[in-house]
Amino acid sequence: MADIVNTHQAEAWNGYEGRHWAGHHDRYDAVNSGFNDVLLDAAAIGARDRVLDIGCGNGQVTRLAARRARLGGATGVDLSGPMLARARSLAAAEEVANAAFEQGDAQVHPFPDGAFDVAVSRFGVMFFADPVAAFGNVRRALRDAGRVAFVVMTPPGETDLGEVFAALPPRAEPPIGHQGPLSLADPDRVREVLEGAGFKDVRTRLVDAEQIWGRDARDAAEFFAGWGPIRYNYGESGELVDALTEVMARFERDGAVRLRSTARLVAARR
Numbered sequence: 001m002a003d004i005v006n007t008h009q010a011e012a013w014n015g016y017e018g019r020h021w022a023g024h025h026d027r028y029d030a031v032n033s034g035f036n037d038v039l040l041d042a043a044a045i046g047a048r049d050r051v052l053d054i055g056c057g058n059g060q061v062t063r064l065a066a067r068r069a070r071l072g073g074a075t076g077v078d079l080s081g082p083m084l085a086r087a088r089s090l091a092a093a094e095e096v097a098n099a100a101f102e103q104g105d106a107q108v109h110p111f112p113d114g115a116f117d118v119a120v121s122r123f124g125v126m127f128f129a130d131p132v133a134a135f136g137n138v139r140r141a142l143r144d145a146g147r148v149a150f151v152v153m154t155p156p157g158e159t160d161l162g163e164v165f166a167a168l169p170p171r172a173e174p175p176i177g178h179q180g181p182l183s184l185a186d187p188d189r190v191r192e193v194l195e196g197a198g199f200k201d202v203r204t205r206l207v208d209a210e211q212i213w214g215r216d217a218r219d220a221a222e223f224f225a226g227w228g229p230i231r232y233n234y235g236e237s238g239e240l241v242d243a244l245t246e247v248m249a250r251f252e253r254d255g256a257v258r259l260r261s262t263a264r265l266v267a268a269r270r
Helices: 007-013 016-023 025-043 060-068 081-093 131-141 160-166 187-196 217-226 228-234 238-251
Strands: 050-054 073-078 099-103 116-122 142-153 200-214 256-269
Touching (some): 007 016, 016 025, 016 081, 016 228, 025 060, 025 081, 025 142, 025 200, 060 081, 060 099, 081 099, 116 131, 160 238, 200 217, 217 228, 217 256
Parallel strands (some): 050 073, 116 142
8 A cells, every 4th residue: 555644544444443334334335325326426427437436435436436437447545454355345246347446545645647537435535634635636636627526524413313413422513624524514615625726616515315324223323333433432332322222213214214414515627
């Protein structure tokens, strides 16, 4: 793997966090896949396009992009060895031959200049150590007039997911700033970063989707409690799972726990 500058994230995604996501790839895709179509439609992937998936994780978006770019291909890049191993095995099982995966830090990864037509990301660009440098490196990897489209986290606010977070023991809410999961939640900050990296025509809008967290309240609560940020901040506790089960029960319908959530969709061009 090339040089890593985002060492804290590399440790997390090659440790518990990465193993949990790789071991529960289908469940995390059930949580996040509601944003797939709006993301890929915004990317306007053509049949011959070469697609870069930043922070590809277990590779669902990479595989979907590869199918759209059936005469081109898609390359997923991620810090996480466990998740990339899962991504490769899933691509092989699904016979997506034009999907490839590389381990690396997108901020400094030696992408060939102008190698891609479009870059995409589903919640994979919020934790760059230096986001302007990282997006500058992504821009360098795009051809002239290449495109970028991604979705990032927003404050849960009045969404169903916010109601679940409200059931947790009180903690200081992560501020909207230059670091952390909400680092690109502010549209003005998104424009500052992307324009600083050399992108043009930056457009953002809020989108919403249904997230499936489990087959019933208890199942969803146990999975949610095992999610890295929750486990890190609250530890392992039967009382926590009980509290989460109670709130998850409010969202049981049609054989699953279904939460409405929001994200910010961002698109720009080189």
